[in-house]
Amino acid sequence: MPSAPTIKEIARRLNISASTVSRALHDHPSIGLRTKTRVQQLAAELNYEPNQTAIFFQQRKTFTIGVILPELSEAFFSAAISGIEDMAGRHQYSVLMGQSHDEEEREKLIVSTMKKHRVDGLIISIAKNTKDYSHFNMLRQAGIPTVFFDRIPNLTDIHYVACDMVSGTVQAVKYLLGKGHRVIGMINGPDKLLASRQREEGYIKAMQKHRLKYDPTLVVSSDLTKEGTDKAMKKLLSLKRKPTAIVAFNDYVALDAVQFAVKNKYKVNEDLTFVSYANLPMSHYTAFPPVASVEQFPYIQGQRATETLLEILTSNAPADSPASPDHWKKVILESQLMIHNVE
Amino acid sequence: MPSAPTIKEIARRLNISASTVSRALHDHPSIGLRTKTRVQQLAAELNYEPNQTAIFFQQRKTFTIGVILPELSEAFFSAAISGIEDMAGRHQYSVLMGQSHDEEEREKLIVSTMKKHRVDGLIISIAKNTKDYSHFNMLRQAGIPTVFFDRIPNLTDIHYVACDMVSGTVQAVKYLLGKGHRVIGMINGPDKLLASRQREEGYIKAMQKHRLKYDPTLVVSSDLTKEGTDKAMKKLLSLKRKPTAIVAFNDYVALDAVQFAVKNKYKVNEDLTFVSYANLPMSHYTAFPPVASVEQFPYIQGQRATETLLEILTSNAPADSPASPDHWKKVILESQLMIHNVE
DNA sequence: CTGTTAGCGCGTTCAA
């Protein structure tokens, strides 16, 4: 098997110089039509293909963006990466993928691999238990632009894309109020999560707008395990003011909560109505899908994160000019309540 | 910001040659301890990191494997890519990812991108409508080893990993027979799919083993859309020998079939029992999950495909020695029936 | 219009 033809080889065969070949292949204006066609013809004949690794090497650019996600098997992230890939592909970038499986150590390992591979930029949704941000600092030091999305480290000087849950939560609670519910419970996530704080904020805001008093005992928190959710449900359902509707932290929590309700002889959609946050397309097929859910548009988040990164990459900035106030791009999408047709 | 330090830079500072630095960094035996430590110390100080792209370039190896899948949002494939990534990572390979979205054109585009990026090898599950295999031939011609998995082109001279559905189907039908069912329907996929033929084969085999006669009218096929499945259900339920159990092509079909049954007043798990093939972890949460499903072990398929590819990559063969009879690796896993605890 | 030269960062001879 003859190894892949190079510019040199073409030059040799045509008795011209390598640079002439290079220019001919790039349609450089200063090349004679005759040589140009001769070169291009031979190139086609030999199935010449430029060695990208050589180009990457000398251009100091790989046209690759690294993507680090917690878990692809979560529908949210697989949708997100589709958005990333589509947008990246549209701009001739490829995607180097890594899953942290929500482990800080793995995340760090992947970051270092990505750095080794000289990705042009990085899109990251951080692992749940990542506390130490040293690897992100390394990236900055290495001059690799990074855009975070959805799961964002608690830092100010970063680029990120996120979806604001407040608006969607307000809509959700309003929707339930509109349906006549007056006592609305919320199963929230761990307090330290921004996502949890936003949900609570939305809840309170909606109540205030309706001039209803905010009862903190109606907002309980789950550690997001089945057990945690069961405990939360128990707490809610043992209140004197028992809720007739519940806003669940996400679809997984909603599923567990519904199961708990069913097991305890509650009639879902009669005694107890559920609203959730969209993670699972399949939740429509479940026994009792939530009547509505707050959509976070993962595909779009992925797209926007990629756009943002590409913007940074092409604005060939000196990698660090935090002088300008709008240096750190922060894109915030609004979540939105989607009402399902429960038949 | 000082651009990344190079071997040359270290050499300059230490007044030694670049090759000495290179050797010192690689613990080459012929380097004096003194110079070695001096070099390594300075390297550490400067945060020296070898430029992988330069190494890739001259080694003609990128330590990257390309993965082309139809659709990451299908749980099957996201599990598979986890297997791929884990196994690849264990061997210091990274994963360049591309989704064909089941479109032949996109698949071809991705193949060519992957080739450009000089991936060391490729793992592919082909798009549904891919009929033309020219891009795979290009890969062979380019000397890029490719392992197919699950969705495999109809070619003999390829490496592949697949899961045999016959065994699982036999188990499924046997299971239903054991539960007392005598008339068992099957909603199969399009005839041209190997997957469909294997399911039918398993069905027939199981019937024969039980000395029951095979009634072809009990095996209908769906184009896998909701409408196709509805039609298939109608056909099955209008038979004189009406089935009391149905084996569905996959979880999506099963979901649609169950919905159809419910809508038509059949009592699922009483009048009609469903068995399926596992695609969706969430199917457990549905109103009427299948009582059992045939597992295809996507994670393991991904792992095995990667192992196979790595084997090829490391057995630095001349890329084409189809002389040996076992040149084309064919790994076949057995599917397996998993019985669910329906409460 | 075309050729020559240099250099990207590294590993690897070959020579000292």
Added chain:
DNA sequence: TTGAACGCGCTAACAG
């Protein structure tokens, strides 16, 4: 034990 020189494939600055 070390250094000098070369090449990997390509682009670009400079020189005709």
